[in-house]
Every structure is written in structure tokens, then in C-alpha cells.
Amino acid sequence: MQFLPEPWMDFVAVIVTSVLLSLLAYKFDLLTKSGCIAALIVGSVIGILGSFSWLLLLIVFTLLGFIATVIGLSKKKEKGLQEGTHGERTYKNVLGVGLPCIVFALINVLTNDVYYHQMMIGYISTIAVAAADTAASELGVRDDRTYLITTFKRVPPGTDGGISPLGTLVCILASVVVTVIGWATINLTIFDVEIFLPMIAGVFGCMLDSVLGATLERKGIINKYTNNCITGILGAALAVALSFMFF
Numbered sequence: 001m002q003f004l005p006e007p008w009m010d011f012v013a014v015i016v017t018s019v020l021l022s023l024l025a026y027k028f029d030l031l032t033k034s035g036c037i038a039a040l041i042v043g044s045v046i047g048i049l050g051s052f053s054w055l056l057l058l059i060v061f062t063l064l065g066f067i068a069t070v071i072g073l074s075k076k077k078e079k080g081l082q083e084g085t086h087g088e089r090t091y092k093n094v095l096g097v098g099l100p101c102i103v104f105a106l107i108n109v110l111t112n113d114v115y116y117h118q119m120m121i122g123y124i125s126t127i128a129v130a131a132a133d134t135a136a137s138e139l140g141v142r143d144d145r146t147y148l149i150t151t152f153k154r155v156p157p158g159t160d161g162g163i164s165p166l167g168t169l170v171c172i173l174a175s176v177v178v179t180v181i182g183w184a185t186i187n188l189t190i191f192d193v194e195i196f197l198p199m200i201a202g203v204f205g206c207m208l209d210s211v212l213g214a215t216l217e218r219k220g221i222i223n224k225y226t227n228n229c230i231t232g233i234l235g236a237a238l239a240v241a242l243s244f245m246f247f
Contacts, residue, residue, distance in 0.1 A: 014047030014055055021059060030066050031089050038091035042098030049105035054123060057182040058101065061127045064178065068138040068170075096225035100126040100232030104240075118240045121197055124182040125236035128175045128202030133209050133228065135174035140167020149210040160224075161214020163207075175202025194247055197239040205235025 018040050026036040039062075047055035101123060108119035140146075141157040143166035148155045155162045179198040184190050209231040216222045222230070 018043035034091035038094035092225040096228035097130040122236040125198040125201035125239040128198040129205030129235040131178040132171040132175040132202040132206035136167040136171040201235040201239035
């Protein structure tokens with residue numbers, strides 16, 4: 001029996017996995033039709049430009065994000081703080097998180113793997129930022145002790161730029177958990193001092209998201225999806241810069 005060359009096997013695995021997961025997400029109302037299509041495209045691009053292990057990390061983030069979404073969903077619905085009608089995501093949500101991932105995967109391809117290690121750190125960092133922000137947004141709204149990050153004045157939960165003790169805690173935990181999973185999945189080890197870089201980037205990006213939310217987003221200059229994209233890239237850029245500077 002003739003087997004496909006390994007690159008083709010990876011390609012097939014990426015496409016099949018992306019299709020199946022997108023369809024499952026749509027079936028269980030986790031994504032809208034547009035979100036399903038965007039997820040299929042983003043997953044395929046990440047898996048092809050990066051690797052299947054890069055795609056696995058994106059899948060892990062997606063699952064954790066949906067878990068955070070359904071926790072306390074009924075209360076979020078009462079306050080009108082849920083995504084969509086019952087927590088489902090559209091293409092805007094998917095692209096807000098996916099585009100920063102694609103940026104670092106694309107840079108790695110264009111530079112012929114010369115900076116693979118740094119781009120890998122950047123990629124994990126984009127996921128860490130997204131995970132930290134998602135956890136803070138979805139779980140932080142359960143804490144009524146919410147303050148505007150620029151003035152520290154009390155504001156209602158769900159306010160753009162609002163931060164809370166619970167939101168900050170889960171932001172840090174999410175960044176650490178996703179980074180550890182990503183580093184172990186891609187590098188097959190967690191005993192590396194550089195593992196702290198994506199953790200730092202995740203928290204930094206989440207806090208920057210709140211700053212931009214309290215300023216540019218509240219003024220209507222950007223929306224939350226643009227905010228997610230900007231902070232994902234800038235958070236990861238910080239991690240990459242620190243890697244070049246100190247390692």
C-alpha cells in the first residue's frame with residue numbers, strides 16, 4: 001500500500017480537522033454560518049502555514065473560550081452581556097483572534113523558518129492574549145467590583161475598558177494555562193525560561209485591550225474586533241522583541 005508523503009498527510013489532516021471542527025461548532029450553535037466559514041479558513045491557513053501542532057493550540061483556545069462563554073450564560077443574558085443571542089460567535093470574532101495568528105505564521109513562511117523560534121513565540125502569544133481577554137470578558141462580568149482602567153472609577157460590569165479583581169485573576173490564569181499547553185504541544189517541553197514570554201504577553205495584551213476599550217473603543221474610533229486584532233499583534237510583538245533582546 002502506498003502512503004502519501006508526510007507533507008501531504010499533514011495537509012490532509014489540517015483540512016479534515018478544520019472542516020469537522022467548523023461543522024461541529026456550527027451544529028452546536030457555537031458559531032454562526034459566517035463564523036463557521038471564517039473558522040474553516042483561519043484553521044486551514046494556520047495549519048498549512050504553521051503546522052498541525054499550531055492548529056491544535058488554536059483548537060484548545062477555542063474550546064476553552066466556549067467553556068468560559070457558557071459559564072454563567074443565563075446571568076449574562078439577563079444583563080445583555082452575552083455574544084449574539086446565546087454566546088455564538090460570528091466571523092468578526094473569529095477574524096479578530098485569527099488574523100494576528102496568521103500574521104506570525106505568514107512571517108515565518110516568508111522568512112523561510114529563519115526566525116521560526118521567535119515567530120512560534122509570537123504565535124503562542126497571540127493565543128495567550130486572546131485567551132486572557134476572553135476569560136476576563138466572559139468571567140470578569142460576574143464581578144460587580146468593576147473599575148475603568150484609565151480612571152479607576154467604578155463602572156457597571158461589561159463596560160468597555162472595565163477591569164475587576166476576578167477578571168484580572170482569570171486573565172492571568174488563562175494566559176498561563178494556554179501558554180503551557182501551547183509550549184508543550186509545539187515544543188514538547190515546558191522546561192524553558194522563554195515560556196514566560198507568552199504569559200507576559202497575554203496579560204499585557206489583555207490590559208492593553210482594556211486601555212483601548214476605555215479610550216478609542218468608547219469614542220467609536222475602533223470596535224472590539226479591531227481592538228482584539230491590534231492587541232493580539234502588539235502583545236505578541238512584545239514577546240518577540242523580548243526574545244530577540246534577551247535570548
